[in-house]
Amino acid sequence: MGNVAIKANALVKWFGEGETKTTAVKSASFEANFGELLYIVGPSGSGKTTLLSMISGILKPNEGAVLVEGKDLWNMKSDDIADLRLNKIGFVFQDYHLFPRLTTIENVAIPLILKKMDWNEALKVSMEYLEIVGLKDRAQLQPVKLSGGEQQRVAIARAIAGHPDILIFDEPTASLDGDTGRKIVEFIKTKILNQDRCVIIVTHDSRIYEYADSIMKMEDGKIIGFERNTVTAT
Amino acid sequence: MSGILKIALKLLVNDRSKFIALLVGITFAVFLMIMMMSMFSGILARSSSSVYNIGAKIWVMDPAVNNATSSIPMPDYVLSTARSINGVKYAVPIYFGNALVKLKSGAYQAVSVVGLDDSTLYGRPELIEGNIEDIYSENAFFVVRDSEFKKLESPTVGTEFEINDHKGLVVGIAKVNASGLFGIPTVYTTYNRAITYIPSMRFTTSYILIEPKHDSDIPYIQRQIKNLGYQALTRDQFVQKISDFYTYQTGMGMNVLMMTAISFIVGLSISGQTFYTFILENIERFGALKAIGAKGHELISMILFQASFTALLGYGLGVGLASGLMILAKLRLPSYAAQVTYYNLTFAFVMVLIMAGVSSYIGVRKVLQIQPFDIFRG
Numbered sequence: 001m002g003n004v005a006i007k008a009n010a011l012v013k014w015f016g017e018g019e020t021k022t023t024a025v026k027s028a029s030f031e032a033n034f035g036e037l038l039y040i041v042g043p044s045g046s047g048k049t050t051l052l053s054m055i056s057g058i059l060k061p062n063e064g065a066v067l068v069e070g071k072d073l074w075n076m077k078s079d080d081i082a083d084l085r086l087n088k089i090g091f092v093f094q095d096y097h098l099f100p101r102l103t104t105i106e107n108v109a110i111p112l113i114l115k116k117m118d119w120n121e122a123l124k125v126s127m128e129y130l131e132i133v134g135l136k137d138r139a140q141l142q143p144v145k146l147s148g149g150e151q152q153r154v155a156i157a158r159a160i161a162g163h164p165d166i167l168i169f170d171e172p173t174a175s176l177d178g179d180t181g182r183k184i185v186e187f188i189k190t191k192i193l194n195q196d197r198c199v200i201i202v203t204h205d206s207r208i209y210e211y212a213d214s215i216m217k218m219e220d221g222k223i224i225g226f227e228r229n230t231v232t233a234t
Numbered sequence: 235m236s237g238i239l240k241i242a243l244k245l246l247v248n249d250r251s252k253f254i255a256l257l258v259g260i261t262f263a264v265f266l267m268i269m270m271m272s273m274f275s276g277i278l279a280r281s282s283s284s285v286y287n288i289g290a291k292i293w294v295m296d297p298a299v300n301n302a303t304s305s306i307p308m309p310d311y312v313l314s315t316a317r318s319i320n321g322v323k324y325a326v327p328i329y330f331g332n333a334l335v336k337l338k339s340g341a342y343q344a345v346s347v348v349g350l351d352d353s354t355l356y357g358r359p360e361l362i363e364g365n366i367e368d369i370y371s372e373n374a375f376f377v378v379r380d381s382e383f384k385k386l387e388s389p390t391v392g393t394e395f396e397i398n399d400h401k402g403l404v405v406g407i408a409k410v411n412a413s414g415l416f417g418i419p420t421v422y423t424t425y426n427r428a429i430t431y432i433p434s435m436r437f438t439t440s441y442i443l444i445e446p447k448h449d450s451d452i453p454y455i456q457r458q459i460k461n462l463g464y465q466a467l468t469r470d471q472f473v474q475k476i477s478d479f480y481t482y483q484t485g486m487g488m489n490v491l492m493m494t495a496i497s498f499i500v501g502l503s504i505s506g507q508t509f510y511t512f513i514l515e516n517i518e519r520f521g522a523l524k525a526i527g528a529k530g531h532e533l534i535s536m537i538l539f540q541a542s543f544t545a546l547l548g549y550g551l552g553v554g555l556a557s558g559l560m561i562l563a564k565l566r567l568p569s570y571a572a573q574v575t576y577y578n579l580t581f582a583f584v585m586v587l588i589m590a591g592v593s594s595y596i597g598v599r600k601v602l603q604i605q606p607f608d609i610f611r612g
Contacts, residue, residue, distance in 0.1 A: 086527025
C-alpha cells in the first residue's frame with residue numbers, strides 16, 4: 001500500500017443547467033495520506049460536503065478524477081464503487097443515521113452483514129468494536145436511549161467495524177457540546193487513526209482544529225489553503 | 235435467512251405501530267374477501283345440492299329452467315322418447331316440489347319433496363335409519379337429517395305428520411351430501427305418491443334422469459333431446475347453469491364482486507399508505523445503507539421481503555380469522571352457507587400478492603431515488 005490514500009485531481013462539480021447552474025467545487029486537487037488526520041474546513045456552502053461526496057464515491061464529478069489507493073474511482077462500475085465504499089471507506093454521518101429500530105450492536109454490525117458475514121459472527125465482532133468505543137454495556141439498547149456522544153461513538157464503531165482504510169466524518173462535533181466534541185476527536189486521533197488509515201473530517205468547528213494533522217480550507221468551491229502539520233488555523 | 239433480510243425483518247417488526255397497521259389492513263382485506271367469496275361459494279354449492287345429491291349423469295329439463303328447485307313440468311312423451319334414444323341405458327322421472335307439513339305440535343313447516351321413480355328409486359339417499367323398501371309402505375317418507383332437520387321437530391322412524399291433508403309417516407332417516415339453499419327440510423317419497431299428495435299442473439315430471447350407456451353417447455343424447463325442444467345437461471353443465479343464474483341474473487354475483495373489490499381497495503389503500511409511510515420514515519437509513527455500500531438489489535430485496543412477509547402473515551391471519559368465524563357461525567347456525575374453497579384461497583392470495591407488489595413498487599421507487607449525497611447534505 002502506497003502512502004497516498006486519496007488523490008483528487010482537478011475535481012469540478014456543478015448542479016443545474018443554464019441560468020440555474022451553480023458550480024459547487026471548482027478544480028479541487030489534493031492528497032490525503034495514510035496515518036493522516038485531514039480536516040476540510042470552510043463556511044457553509046463552500047463545497048466541503050460536495051468534495052467529500054466526490055472523493056468517497058457518492059457523487060460523480062463533472063470533471064476530474066479521484067484515485068483511491070491508486071484506483072481510478074469514477075472509472076469503476078457502480079457495483080464496484082459500492083464494494084469499494086463497503087470495503088475501503090467508513091462513513092460517520094452528521095446525524096449519525098443509526099437505525100432506531102435496531103439495537104446498538106445490530107447497528108454496528110451492518111457493514112459486516114453487508115459483507116455477507118454470518119449474523120452471529122457479525123454481532124460477535126461488533127461487540128469488540130463497541131468495546132473499543134467504550135459502549136459494550138450499551139450493546140442491547142436502542143440508539144434512542146443513548147446520549148448524543150454515545151450515538152456518535154456507535155456511529156464510529158459502525159464505521160470502523162468494516163475495517164476501512166479511509167474514514168470520513170461529516171461534522172462529527174456539530175451536535176455535541178464542546179467537551180464531548182473534543183473527547184470524540186481525541187478518541188478518533190488516539191484510537192481510530194493509525195499508520196494504515198486515513199481520517200478525513202469535514203468541520204467548521206474551530207475548537208477541534210488543534211487535533212488535525214492537515215487542514216484544507218475551502219471557500220466558494222475552491223481550495224484556498226492547505227496546511228500540513230499545523231496546530232492552528234484561521 | 236440472510237443477514238440483510240434479518241435487518242429488514244427487524245426494521246419492520248420493531249416498528250410495532252406501523253407493522254400492526256399493515257397487518258390489520260391486509261388481514262382485514264383478506265378476511266372480507268374470503269368471507270364474501272366463501273358465502274357466495276356456499277350459496278352456489280347449496281343451490282346445486284339437489285343435483286349433487288341425486289347424482290344422475292344427464293338431466294333433461296325445460297330450457298327455461300335456471301335452478302334445480304324451479305322446475306317446469308314436462309309431458310310424459312319426453313320420457314318415452316328419452317327412453318328410445320340410442321345410447322340411453324335407462325331414463326326415469328323425478329319429481330321436485332314443495333309442500334306444507336303440519337307437525338305433531340300443530341306447527342306448519344314448508345318442506346321440499348323429492349319423488350323418486352317408483353320402480354328404480356333412482357337418486358335415492360343413503361339411509362342412516364330404516365330400510366329402503368319401507369318407502370313402498372303406505373304414506374311413507376324419508377326425512378333428510380341435515381341442518382334443517384330440527385325444523386321438523388327432529389322426527390324419528392314412526393313419527394307421523396300431515397302433508398297437504400294426507401297422512402305422512404317417517405319410515406327412514408336419510409343422509410345427503412349437501413344441504414339445500416332455502417333453509418327448508420327435505421323429504422323423499424316415491425314419484426307417484428308425491429304427485430298424488432302434492433297438487434300439480436297437467437304435467438308432473440320435473441326432470442328426467444338419464445344414465446347413458448357410455449359417456450361418448452352423451453352428445454348424441456343431448457342433440458336428440460334438443461330436437462324435442464328440451465334440454466339435456468350433464469351434471470356439471472346443470473351445476474354451471476345454476477351457478478350462472480345466481481351469479482349473473484340475481485345480482486348476487488355483482489354484489490359479491492363489488493364487496494370483494496372494495497375489500498381489495500381498502501386493504502390496498504391501508505397497506506400501501508402505511509408501507510409508503512414506513513419507507514419514507516426510513517428513507518434516510520436506506521440512503522445511509524447505500525452510502526455504506528449496500529447495492530440496489532440488496533435494498534430491493536429488503537423491501538420485497540418486508541412487503542411479502544407482511545402480506546403473507548396478513549393473508550394467514552385473514553384466512554384464519556375468516557375460517558374461525560365460519561366455524562363459529564356454523565356451530566350456532568347449522569344452515570349457515572359458507573365454504574372456503576381452493577379457488578377462494580387462491581384468489582385472495584393473488585389479491586394479497588398484488589397488494590404486496592404495489593406497496594413494494596412504491597417503496598422500491600422511493601428507495602432507488604434516494605441518493606447517498608442527500609444523506610450527506612442532510
